Amino acid sequence: MSLLNALHIGTSGLRVASTGTSTVSHNVSNATTPGFSKRTVRVQTANPVERYGYGFGQGAKTSEIRRTADDIVNKRVAVATGRQADASARFTSLSAIEDSFDATSGASLSNLLDNFYDDLNALSQAPGDRTRRQELLVSADRLTEGFNEAADALLASTDAIDEELTQSMAEVQRKLDQVADFNGRVASASTGNGSADFQDQRDQLIYELAESIGVTAQFSADGQATLLIGGHAVVTGLTARTVTFTQTATGAPKVELSTNSGVVDITTQVGGRAGGLLTASSNATSYLADLNVWVDSFVTSVNAQHALGFDATGAPGADVFTFTAGAEASTFAVDAALLADPDLFAAAGAATAATGDGDNLALIIDLEGQLLHTGATRTAADALADIYARVGRDVATASLEADRYGVELSDISALRESISGVDLDQEAADLMAWQASYEAAARVITTTNDLLGVLMGMGT
Amino acid sequence: MAEIRTTFHGRLSAISRQTSLVAGRMARAQVEAASGLRYHKASDDPSRTTQVHRVREQTADLEVFIDNATWSTSVLAAADEAVTGIASTLAEARELAVQLASDTYSATARQDSVITAQAMLDRVLLFANTNLGGRYIFAGDAYDAEAYDPTTGAYLGDTGGPATEIGNGKVAATGFDGSAMLQGAGDVIVAVQDLITALNGGLADDVRAAIDGIDDAVDQLSEARTTIGGEMKRADDALEVHAAMRAQLGQLESDLTNVDSIAAYTRLFEVQTAFEAALSVTASSRSQTLFARM
Numbered sequence: 110m111s112l113l114n115a116l117h118i119g120t121s122g123l124r125v126a127s128t129g130t131s132t133v134s135h136n137v138s139n140a141t142t143p144g145f146s147k148r149t150v151r152v153q154t155a156n157p158v159e160r161y162g163y164g165f166g167q168g169a170k171t172s173e174i175r176r177t178a179d180d181i182v183n184k185r186v187a188v189a190t191g192r193q194a195d196a197s198a199r200f201t202s203l204s205a206i207e208d209s210f211d212a213t214s215g216a217s218l219s220n221l222l223d224n225f226y227d228d229l230n231a232l233s234q235a236p237g238d239r240t241r242r243q244e245l246l247v248s249a250d251r252l253t254e255g256f257n258e259a260a261d262a263l264l265a266s267t268d269a270i271d272e273e274l275t276q277s278m279a280e281v282q283r284k285l286d287q288v289a290d291f292n293g294r295v296a297s298a299s300t301g302n303g304s305a306d307f308q309d310q311r312d313q314l315i316y317e318l319a320e321s322i323g324v325t326a327q328f329s330a331d332g333q334a335t336l337l338i339g340g341h342a343v344v345t346g347l348t349a350r351t352v353t354f355t356q357t358a359t360g361a362p363k364v365e366l367s368t369n370s371g372v373v374d375i376t377t378q379v380g381g382r383a384g385g386l387l388t389a390s391s392n393a394t395s396y397l398a399d400l401n402v403w404v405d406s407f408v409t410s411v412n413a414q415h416a417l418g419f420d421a422t423g424a425p426g427a428d429v430f431t432f433t434a435g436a437e438a439s440t441f442a443v444d445a446a447l448l449a450d451p452d453l454f455a456a457a458g459a460a461t462a463a464t465g466d467g468d469n470l471a472l473i474i475d476l477e478g479q480l481l482h483t484g485a486t487r488t489a490a491d492a493l494a495d496i497y498a499r500v501g502r503d504v505a506t507a508s509l510e511a512d513r514y515g516v517e518l519s520d521i522s523a524l525r526e527s528i529s530g531v532d533l534d535q536e537a538a539d540l541m542a543w544q545a546s547y548e549a550a551a552r553v554i555t556t557t558n559d560l561l562g563v564l565m566g567m568g569t
Numbered sequence: 570m571a572e573i574r575t576t577f578h579g580r581l582s583a584i585s586r587q588t589s590l591v592a593g594r595m596a597r598a599q600v601e602a603a604s605g606l607r608y609h610k611a612s613d614d615p616s617r618t619t620q621v622h623r624v625r626e627q628t629a630d631l632e633v634f635i636d637n638a639t640w641s642t643s644v645l646a647a648a649d650e651a652v653t654g655i656a657s658t659l660a661e662a663r664e665l666a667v668q669l670a671s672d673t674y675s676a677t678a679r680q681d682s683v684i685t686a687q688a689m690l691d692r693v694l695l696f697a698n699t700n701l702g703g704r705y706i707f708a709g710d711a712y713d714a715e716a717y718d719p720t721t722g723a724y725l726g727d728t729g730g731p732a733t734e735i736g737n738g739k740v741a742a743t744g745f746d747g748s749a750m751l752q753g754a755g756d757v758i759v760a761v762q763d764l765i766t767a768l769n770g771g772l773a774d775d776v777r778a779a780i781d782g783i784d785d786a787v788d789q790l791s792e793a794r795t796t797i798g799g800e801m802k803r804a805d806d807a808l809e810v811h812a813a814m815r816a817q818l819g820q821l822e823s824d825l826t827n828v829d830s831i832a833a834y835t836r837l838f839e840v841q842t843a844f845e846a847a848l849s850v851t852a853s854s855r856s857q858t859l860f861a862r863m
Binding site for chain 1: 734
């Protein structure tokens, strides 16, 4: 073997040390980059040269810059991200709805109902008293306004959710297209940092899509990712399908996927934040339906009893409350004529009764304790409390799930970090090792050069 | 056992998450300690929602029932005073009648006493027209106007029996039908009017006959006082029960919604300590890398 070959061997050491230093630099630079998987340089002995029956070593070479990642763990991170985002979005939206019901303040619907019945009871002291009648109508009006506000808040929350879903779908589509694009780059890139970087960027997009819409990923042998929502593929190879947000004929939110065989409704399979928002929207619509049913039952019973009484002029009672069918809570109101003239309240039990007669008033008051709601099983107050309890249960469930899935996401993220994260202490140690390796290789070269100089200086 | 590999970024993320969790618990503990409440809204404890709403509804109802029962007792006390006043007047009228029914008195003496009897009738009508804040107690449902014509003694009210709600499905009287209460089997007004007529006629037999009417009227008043007493007892009982119930409901709502102060402050102290510790850990973790020492 020649001294020149020793120079080549020393150079191979420099190359390996440079690659190692470069990889440390890449890792440190991306230590906090979301989705980054640390790179590990794999060095192997260069193939020996057989001479004179001996195998002469040829130094070292970089065999691989490995992307340290576990696809199973990464898939679990995506699933946990989707679940946590779903529960968090549901919790946030439903909490806002619960706040709009304002259960503890004097403005809550239950308190407004209590006030209405309290004023009816107070009117029994003097059924003909115009001031007390006026107070009753004020509390009745406030009750209807409370329901109007609650209905408006529910409608506003579903509108806000629709708007967010509309906007987020454009972003989702952009990311789906990017994933398909990265699939192509991963397939065509050479091994090494190039492919690995594309994989990291694509995986980060997958996490973001899992958070947005609950996609799950499957990886093929060539590194390409197939993204699924429920059982429907939204990205396959280089193709991203179109996901759109729309509404049903009744105005309910709907997510559609364009496939080769047509448009598919995937609303119930959507997860992530969009899934949480869709559930919250569905719940809000359901709460509004409950309020509408409550108003219908309440108005029907009060109006029916009021019609059996007689007002201060001796005329039969007209409607106390009005509403428009299909929008009961939002159009719930005190009859305009009654609101303008308290004498029209039919407290008396007979047309010719004196103003102090409160026979019909007593029967209207009795409605408070009667089981006229929820299939004649609940009082008005209990039926209203049931709606509050249902909202509370949904919020509490979402809160528990958000916490539980948050812990799950933390745990699986920690596991991913332990596998793919950049350990700065390790990188610092590696940097020192590569530095020492580089210095040693350089010393081999300078020493060899000195030897060559001695050799070439002989005889001069 | 395999060693778990940890990274600087992973450690900081974990510390951040834990700090965030502790901050959330601290915020909750602060709200509980400051407000004294552990139930602010349904999601705090959905299973208690219906119970809390019922307690609050019942408490609100009680306030009105207590107010109504208090009003009823005021009206009934006024009615009792009026009936007592009429009974006293009737006793005087009977005394006068017994005295003038004696043959020792002349017709002229009887006729001279008419003015005294007329004053008694005026007093009876004044009591019968007793009003409380402009509300005529014996006018039935027509309580906005006088129950009796002060001149003729004719009943102007109606036959209604005004009542107010003092409990679920329970009422107490806030007025009476004077034509039934004061003018039933015995008529307190006609009895005095008959005495006046008899005195005016000057005949002892007529005056003796008027005594029977007065006795019937006294019996009628006795019944009236029994009725008023019964209503008063009903209203008083309601007040007593509602006052006790209000205290119990207040305690129940407190049990359902209020926080144990000592436990709340202890919890707050614990989470504040934990939060400060978490912040210290975060600060000290910042320089824990080999790079910082190279």
